[in-house]
Amino acid sequence: MGGHICILGGDGYLGWPSAMRFSALGYDVTVVDNYLRRALCARHGLDFLYPVPRLAERTALWEELGGRRIRFVELDLAEPENMRALFDATDYERLCGAPWPGEPETVLHYAEQPSAPFSQRDYRCTDLTIVNNLRVTSNLLCAVRDLCPHTHIVHIGTMGEYGTPDIDIEEGWLDITHKGRQDRFLFPRQGASVYHTTKIMDTDLMWFFVRAWKLRVTDLMQGPVYGLETEESRRHPDLRPYFNYDDQFGTVINRFIVQAVAGYPLTIYGKGGQTRGYININDTLQCVAAAVRHPARPGELRIFNQITETFSVRELARRVQEAGRRRGLDVTVAHVENPRTEAEEHYYNPTYKALRELGVVPHPLDDEVLDGMIEVVQSHAVRIRPEIIFRPAVKCETRKQE
Amino acid sequence: MGGHICILGGDGYLGWPSAMRFSALGYDVTVVDNYLRRALCARHGLDFLYPVPRLAERTALWEELGGRRIRFVELDLAEPENMRALFDATDYERLCGAPWPGEPETVLHYAEQPSAPFSQRDYRCTDLTIVNNLRVTSNLLCAVRDLCPHTHIVHIGTMGEYGTPDIDIEEGWLDITHKGRQDRFLFPRQGASVYHTTKIMDTDLMWFFVRAWKLRVTDLMQGPVYGLETEESRRHPDLRPYFNYDDQFGTVINRFIVQAVAGYPLTIYGKGGQTRGYININDTLQCVAAAVRHPARPGELRIFNQITETFSVRELARRVQEAGRRRGLDVTVAHVENPRTEAEEHYYNPTYKALRELGVVPHPLDDEVLDGMIEVVQSHAVRIRPEIIFRPAVKCETRKQE
Secondary structure (H helix, E strand, O other): OOOEEEEEOOOOOOHHHHHHHHHHOOOEEEEEEOOHHHHHHHHOOOOEOOOOOOHHHHHHHHHHOOOOOEEEEEOOOOOHHHHHHOOOHHHHHHHHOOOOOOOOOEEEEOOOOOOHHHHOOOHHHHHHHHHHHHHHHHHHHHHHHHHOOOOEEEEEEEHHHOOOOOOOEOOOEEEEEEOOEEEEEEOOOOOOOHHHHHHHHHHHHHHHHHHHHOOEEEEEEEOOEEOOOOOOHHHOHHHOOOOEOOOOOOOHHHHHHHHHHHOOOEEEEOOOOOEEEEEEHHHHHHHHHHHHHOOOOOOEEEEEEEOOEEEEHHHHHHHHHHHHHHOOOOOOEEEEOOOOOOOOOOOOOEOOOHHHHOOOOOOOOOHHHHHHHHHHHHHOHHHOOHHHOOOOOOOOOOOOOO | OOOEEEEEOOOOOOHHHHHHHHHHOOOEEEEEEOOHHHHHHHHOOOOEOOOOOOHHHHHHHHHHOOOOOEEEEEOOOOOHHHHHHOOOHHHHHHHHOOOOOOOOOEEEEOOOOOOHHHHOOOHHHHHHHHHHHHHHHHHHHHHHHHHOOOOEEEEEEEHHHOOOOOOOEOOOEEEEEEOOEEEEEEOOOOOOOHHHHHHHHHHHHHHHHHHHHOOEEEEEEEOOEEOOOOOOHHHOHHHOOOOEOOOOOOOHHHHHHHHHHHOOOEEEEOOOOOEEEEEEHHHHHHHHHHHHHOOOOOOEEEEEEEOOEEEEHHHHHHHHHHHHHHOOOOOOEEEEOOOOOOOOOOOOOEOOOHHHHOOOOOOOOOHHHHHHHHHHHHHOHHHOOHHHOOOOOOOOOOOOOO
16 A cells, blocks of 8 residues: 655654654655754754654664665755655656655645744744745645645644634534524634644635645644654664653653653643643554545545543643652642743633544553653653753743843 | 824835825824835736836925925835834934834834735745735734834735625624634634735734734725825825736726726626625725724734725626716726636625724715726826736646646
């Protein structure tokens, strides 16, 4: 099985595990990345928990360990000509030094600046996020429309596009009755950061291209992901996805585990009533594979809510605290001022059924998962730099200096 | 009356008339433009109906005719540092060669690539539109947040953000009841072009900044504007706004008038049932002045629907045909294939009350207005280049060349 799949942002926390998964499933995989995330982390001194080789090494290691060859090209996809080169046989062969594997059946689009705090750290970070995320999405849509319109685009959105409305969250769409008339619309969205807002804007733009040119697009509204080991990464530690635990690029569960191991209090923003849907990285891979196996139809923007279960931050902290105590760690919890624009207590009732209907079997956050994560983090405990776990909240540069 | 008002895109069809109007009302006016629209028109051979002097000349002429001095600076606001310079006394004085008139009370944001057909002419035009429109909006929001958070931002959106839903269009917001619960959201939006989608994205981004940092923003959802003479431009023909009649930058009524005068059939896309809300340029100026006089509150995104009346394209063509016949012109109508993604017959019932409640007195499209427009266009008839009125529809570069 498997045709050609092109993974944009293939160096990333989800990009690389996806590349290995599709390779293992028999696809011809091309990964593209410009190492933006690594560059930003390096510039701001935000180390990964463990060293992660770059793609030339990781793809070679994967092949050495019996995996199918994964092609890699370093390219800034914010430049339209670079994006278009991926869809042209001659350009592809020149760039990748490998035979053209045919038009991609699927493009998996992860190539975005993924951090909410970073996206509003200051005006330069906002500009970078807007330009990178929207140009890559727009360039991809134009390239697919112009050069291979049958390709299925799978985009990673975020549950954060919906925010925390006072009504139940449906999977992407809402039938609205108003003054006795009815129509169907994208579910209302309002994000809690510039980053989340760029994902809303992505959805707006994809929806236009789908209507205008009958593209096939799946938008996966994903919750915060946790985990650091996938079926494929178990073949070698150098195949693990990178793992941030800082307050810019780290996600909440990964951060809590590191805080627990480092003897640092689990930091909760405000009261910690913020409830979100979470997902294990292995379930993300299942969901993405299901979306790829069952593509959207031409002219369809298909939206799935990609989460396994919902927790409040308080509840998560309690779970990690218990897990830590099982392993002899003295884990405390600290409430800090919330640097985000979000309600700390709110209604939250999202629907997430469609991916299960495509055969995804969800794995909840259980003791075994938490214990496994703590074990890996403990094995790298000497590398933890407590000073990057949490820095005093910088809401942003809000005034000129007096 | 009047403080300092900064007009971004101050060379434009609405920008320059607004500059004169606020100057006449006693405001200190600074206009900023990078002449993008002129450059695009020149590059694509899309002449204005009559020559329009650049801003150095127009501001000098305005002053010579007794107007207050209008400051002008040529600046690309897609660069964040350029945007920020406008809000800093030292930078302002260096750039404008004039004393700092104080923090702007209002920024009027017209600095966007305004053509729907141009925005999807090919992938390069799409990239230019996305980058220009979103960076300028994002840079403005960051600059106001960081450097003068009390400034009221007035942004020109478009009625096209709403598209043509099967429900009544409200002014920006909609109360939604779903499964027995209720919340208030931005009215659902889906545009009919890349350009319209950038305006939707602008609204998403402004709404985030308003919630996060309590900015004051008014978004004016405007319909297609017509007209070529304002109270101030009557002082001298060189003060008229520029006037495009081509199929990229011309708006429908202006184009119809030119077609009527040129003896060219009025071109209707498809059946011409497309119904939209229209507004006279003089009413636009009234609306903008009302929004400036009554600013949004801190933390308020205020949305007004800025139209005077609705017409179908068929009906507009009939009105122009009659007006032409009154002046002895033999005006015919031709239906051509619709190059746009839009329904040709649809429900359309927008609300537009709020601006009237602020004192705007609407002027409908009557015979006098049409006759006046025909008269001015006739006086420039020798300059009309029929070959740019309408070119065979290029939906976009949809396939690679075989």
